[in-house]
Amino acid sequence: MDLAAAVFIFSLLFTASDSALSLKSRNWDVYSFHINSTVTSRYAITVITSRVANTRDNSNEIDFHVKIPKTAFISKFRMTIDGQTYDGVVKQKEEAQQQYSQAVSRGQSAGLVSSVGRTLEDFKTSVTIAAHSKVTFELTYEELLHRRLGKYELLINAQPGQIVKDFKIDVNIYEKPGINFLEVKGCLGEKGLANAITTTRADKQAWVSFYPTHGQQMDCDGCGETGLKGDLKILYDVDRPQSQGDVTEHGGYFVHFFAPADLARIPKNVVFIIDQSGSMHGKKIAQTRGALLRILDDLAEDDYFGLILFNSDVSPWKRELLQATQTNLEMAKQFVKGITDHGATDINAAVLKGVEMIQQHPRNGSASILILLTDGDPTSGETNQGKIQSNVRKAIGKKFPLYCLGFGFDVNFEFLQKMAQENSGLARRIYEDSDAAQQLKGFYEEVATPLLTSVQMNYTGATNLTQTTFSYYYNGSEIVVAGKILDNNIDDFNTDVIAISKHDMVKYSDIKATKADKLPAVMSGFENFLQRLWACLTVKQLLKKELMLTGEEKEAVKKEALDLSLKYSFVTPLTSMVVTKPEGEDSQVANKPKEGEKPAVHSTRMFSPPSSATVQLRRTGQAYQGHKARSGRILNRLRISSPDYGAFHPPMMYGSIGHGIHHKLLPVFPESDYEDLTSLMLQATAIPVPKGAGLSPPPTVISVRTPVRFLMAAEGQSLPLCFDIPAGHSVKLLQDSASGFSMNGQLMSEGGNGFQKIIIRVNADKHIEFDTNKITIKDGQYMQSFMWTDSDTDHTTDSMIVIIRDSEADITMTNIRVVILLHRQDGKHFLWPAVRKRPLENEIPGIMGKLLVAYEEVNPTKLRIHGVEVNASSDSAGDYSIKAVPRVKCQLVDLKSALQGELSNFTVPQL
Numbered sequence: 001m002d003l004a005a006a007v008f009i010f011s012l013l014f015t016a017s018d019s020a021l022s023l024k025s026r027n028w029d030v031y032s033f034h035i036n037s038t039v040t041s042r043y044a045i046t047v048i049t050s051r052v053a054n055t056r057d058n059s060n061e062i063d064f065h066v067k068i069p070k071t072a073f074i075s076k077f078r079m080t081i082d083g084q085t086y087d088g089v090v091k092q093k094e095e096a097q098q099q100y101s102q103a104v105s106r107g108q109s110a111g112l113v114s115s116v117g118r119t120l121e122d123f124k125t126s127v128t129i130a131a132h133s134k135v136t137f138e139l140t141y142e143e144l145l146h147r148r149l150g151k152y153e154l155l156i157n158a159q160p161g162q163i164v165k166d167f168k169i170d171v172n173i174y175e176k177p178g179i180n181f182l183e184v185k186g187c188l189g190e191k192g193l194a195n196a197i198t199t200t201r202a203d204k205q206a207w208v209s210f211y212p213t214h215g216q217q218m219d220c221d222g223c224g225e226t227g228l229k230g231d232l233k234i235l236y237d238v239d240r241p242q243s244q245g246d247v248t249e250h251g252g253y254f255v256h257f258f259a260p261a262d263l264a265r266i267p268k269n270v271v272f273i274i275d276q277s278g279s280m281h282g283k284k285i286a287q288t289r290g291a292l293l294r295i296l297d298d299l300a301e302d303d304y305f306g307l308i309l310f311n312s313d314v315s316p317w318k319r320e321l322l323q324a325t326q327t328n329l330e331m332a333k334q335f336v337k338g339i340t341d342h343g344a345t346d347i348n349a350a351v352l353k354g355v356e357m358i359q360q361h362p363r364n365g366s367a368s369i370l371i372l373l374t375d376g377d378p379t380s381g382e383t384n385q386g387k388i389q390s391n392v393r394k395a396i397g398k399k400f401p402l403y404c405l406g407f408g409f410d411v412n413f414e415f416l417q418k419m420a421q422e423n424s425g426l427a428r429r430i431y432e433d434s435d436a437a438q439q440l441k442g443f444y445e446e447v448a449t450p451l452l453t454s455v456q457m458n459y460t461g462a463t464n465l466t467q468t469t470f471s472y473y474y475n476g477s478e479i480v481v482a483g484k485i486l487d488n489n490i491d492d493f494n495t496d497v498i499a500i501s502k503h504d505m506v507k508y509s510d511i512k513a514t515k516a517d518k519l520p521a522v523m524s525g526f527e528n529f530l531q532r533l534w535a536c537l538t539v540k541q542l543l544k545k546e547l548m549l550t551g552e553e554k555e556a557v558k559k560e561a562l563d564l565s566l567k568y569s570f571v572t573p574l575t576s577m578v579v580t581k582p583e584g585e586d587s588q589v590a591n592k593p594k595e596g597e598k599p600a601v602h603s604t605r606m607f608s609p610p611s612s613a614t615v616q617l618r619r620t621g622q623a624y625q626g627h628k629a630r631s632g633r634i635l636n637r638l639r640i641s642s643p644d645y646g647a648f649h650p651p652m653m654y655g656s657i658g659h660g661i662h663h664k665l666l667p668v669f670p671e672s673d674y675e676d677l678t679s680l681m682l683q684a685t686a687i688p689v690p691k692g693a694g695l696s697p698p699p700t701v702i703s704v705r706t707p708v709r710f711l712m713a714a715e716g717q718s719l720p721l722c723f724d725i726p727a728g729h730s731v732k733l734l735q736d737s738a739s740g741f742s743m744n745g746q747l748m749s750e751g752g753n754g755f756q757k758i759i760i761r762v763n764a765d766k767h768i769e770f771d772t773n774k775i776t777i778k779d780g781q782y783m784q785s786f787m788w789t790d791s792d793t794d795h796t797t798d799s800m801i802v803i804i805r806d807s808e809a810d811i812t813m814t815n816i817r818v819v820i821l822l823h824r825q826d827g828k829h830f831l832w833p834a835v836r837k838r839p840l841e842n843e844i845p846g847i848m849g850k851l852l853v854a855y856e857e858v859n860p861t862k863l864r865i866h867g868v869e870v871n872a873s874s875d876s877a878g879d880y881s882i883k884a885v886p887r888v889k890c891q892l893v894d895l896k897s898a899l900q901g902e903l904s905n906f907t908v909p910q911l
C-alpha cells in the first residue's frame, strides 16, 4: 500500500469516528425542554428541565449540556430515570475531589463538568440509559440580579441541540414596588422568533414566555437541524416611589434596596491611568483610544480630569487635573489620538502618580475616582505585587475608589481585583473583542454619575448583616443590604441611611420594613427565597473579602463562606456538586470556575483517564480521536508569563496572507476579526456528515481529489506565489525545535479546500487537536474537548492561552501565535491554519516555515526562483488565513519550486 493510499484509509477511519459524534445526538430525542425562571425581589431562581428519550435499540449515553450565567450559583441537579431520582450533592471542594480521585483509582472514569466564557459557564454531564427509556435532567441555579445602568438583566441561554417538540421558556417576575420597564432582547427574541415571545404585564408582575414552534426552531437565522441556540435577555427596572428605598421582610429575613434618583450629580475628579506598554499593541490600543475619546465627550463641565499614560515611564498629559471645558477636552482628544504603544509596564509608579494628582486637587463637594486600565503584569519599576498593593493602599488611604480594568487574559486578574477591593473599587475584565471600546465606555458610564459618597446603612433589631458601608453610590446602580431580623420581630426593626450628597449630609430615617406579598404558586419550594437571597449575597461578599485577608482571618472567612454554601447547597468556588448516577456509572464533579484562579488551587490535578477506545487509537499510533471528553473540566484561569509582544508584531502591523507570511504589500489583516458576535454560535450548527460515515467499509472507488492551494508571500513582488498540494496528505506545517512546538495538518481527503485535522504540539505532553467538530486540549493527564460551537471559550495555562470564538481558535504561546480558522464552503467544513507570530529565524521547518520567497519575472510564463527558471501561470487563490477569504491573484508554480523541496520532505506519516 503506498503512502497516499494509507493516508486515505486512515482518514476514512477518522471520518467514521468523527461522524459518530455528530450522529450521536440523533440517537436521542429531547422531547421536552423547559426553562422556568422566577424572579422575586431581584432574586432569580431558574430551573432547566430537559426530558430525553433514548431512541436506540441498545443502551446509550445521553448528554446534558447547558450554559448558565457566571454570576449564578447552581443549587440543585437531579436526574430521573425510570421513576428513580439521582440528586447531585454539594460537598466541600476538596472532599468532592477526593471522592473523585477514588473513582479514578478504581479505574472508573469520572470528571469535572465546568468551563467558563465571557458571561456564561458550562454545565455538562451525561448518563447511560437503557434502550427506549427516558431520562429527565433538572438543573436549578440562583442569582441576585444586579442593577447596572438603570436596569436588571436576566440572561437565559438555551441550546437543546435539536428541534424540540415541547420547547418553553417561562419567566415570571414579581416586584412589590411595581415594574416600570420591561424589555426582551437577545438573539432568541430576534427576527422570525420575535412572535414566539409573549409579554404580559400587570402592576407588580410580568410574564415573558417564549414558545417557539417546530417551524420556528427550524427556520430562524442560524437554526437548522440542531435547533435553537442563543440567549434571551429580560431587562427591567422597578418603581421607586420612596427615595429611602424598599425594605421587604419575609421568613425572618429582610432585604433593603436603596437607589435614590432625586439627587444632584456630584462633580468628579477623575484620572485615567492608561497602560501603553508594547502588549497593548494593535487593536487594544486603538480600542482604548476610541473609548477615551467617547468618555471625554461625556465629561460634564464641572468635572476635572487627568490622563496618565504609562509603560516603563509615567507620562501625565498635564501635571494637574484640568477642568472639562470645551477647549481642554479638545486638547485632550488630540493627545488621545496620538497615544501609541511601546515599552514595559510600571503599574506602581503610574497609580501613585494618579493618586498624587488627585490629592493635589482637593475640591469641596466633589467625588474623586481613579481608573486604571492595563493588560499585563507589572514588569518595570516596582514589580512585587504585594508591595504595589501596599503602596497604593497607603497612598489612597480609603479616600476615594480605584477601579481596575484588566484588558484581555495576560493580566493577573486577582492582583487587580485585590488592589481594587482594598481601595473600595472593583475590577472588571475587558474582553479582547470588537466591542472592547464599548465595554470600556460602559464601565465608565456606571461610575460617571456619583450621587452620594460615604453611604452608611444602619439597622436596628437586625443581625447577620451584609455589607453596610459604601464609599460611593452611582446613578443607575443600587445598594443592597440583607440580614436577619432579631427574634423575627418586625416591630423593633428600623433602618436609617446617612450619606453625603453634593451639597450636604443627607439622612433617611425611620424606614420600616413591609412584608413580602403572598408568594405566587410558582415559588412553592422556595418559601425561604429571602433567606437564600441573603445567603447568596453573603457568600459573594465573603469570597471577595477573603481575597484581601491572610492567615487565620482568611481561613475563618473561607470557613464561613463554605458553611453557608453547603447549607444552601450553592456550587461556589469553595464547593463542588457531585453528580450521582445509576449503579455502575461513575459520579462526576461540577465545580464553579473562579475568575483569575491561581495555579496553586489546582495542585491536585484532576484528570480523566482515557477511555479504552482512546487508548486503542493511541496504540495504533494515532492521536486522540473520537473520544468525547466526557469529563470536561473547570478551566483554569492561570496566568501566563506575559509574552513579549514588544519586539515583533508583524501580524498586526502588516497583512497576513497565506500562512502567516507577512508582507507589507499584502492586504492588512482586518481589524474586525472578531466582529459579529451573534453569528459566532451559528457557523457550525449543521455539521455535514462526511461520506463514509457509519463505519461502512471504505469505498472501492476513490474519487478524484482536488488539490489544496497554498499562498506564499513574495519579497518585493506584488503577486504572491501559489502552489498546490494533492488532497489527503498529512503535512508538516511549522516546527520550532527550540521550544518543542510543532503543527501538522491533514488535508481534506477528497476534495475540499483545506484541512480536516490539525494537531499542535506545544511540548511533549501538551497538544491541541482540531477537527471540524471540536477542539481537544490534552495537557498531561488532563483532557477537555470543546465544540467549535462552544462559543466564547477560553483555556489558559502557564504556557498557552486558547481562545475559541466565532469559528476561530487563537492559540498564543510565548513566541508563537497561531489561529486555526473553521471555514465552510459548499456545505463542507474545513480548517485553515494562520501563523500570526513566529520565531524570527528566516526559515524554520514546515510548509509555513518560510518567511518570504524571492522571485524574478523572466517572462509572463516563466519565473526565476533561486536562480532556476520555472514555469508559472497567473492564477488566483482564496486566502483562508483571513475570515472573509479574499480572492487573491497569484503566480502559480509547482510545489517543488515554491517550497524548494520535494513533497515528501514536507509530509509526515501520521499527525
Ligand SMILES: *[C@@H]1O[C@H](CO)[C@@H](O)[C@H](O)[C@H]1NC(C)=O
Binding pocket: 034, 035, 036, 047, 049, 170, 172, 522
Ligand atoms: C413552568 O412554569 C409553568 C407556569 O408558570 C408551569 O405550568 C410549568 O409546569 C413549569 N414547568 C416546569 C418544568 O417546572
Ligand SMILES: *[C@@H]1O[C@H](CO)[C@@H](O)[C@H](O)[C@H]1NC(C)=O
Binding pocket: 149, 150, 261, 263, 264, 265, 449, 475, 476
Ligand atoms: C439618574 O438617572 C436617571 C435615569 O436613569 C435620570 O433620569 C436622572 O436624571 C439621572 N440623574 C442624574 C443626576 O444624572
Ligand SMILES: *[C@@H]1O[C@H](CO)[C@@H](O)[C@H](O)[C@H]1NC(C)=O
Binding pocket: 362, 363, 364
Ligand atoms: C471646604 O469646606 C470647608 C468647610 O466646609 C472650608 O473650611 C474649606 O475652606 C473649603 N475648601 C475649599 C477648597 O473650598
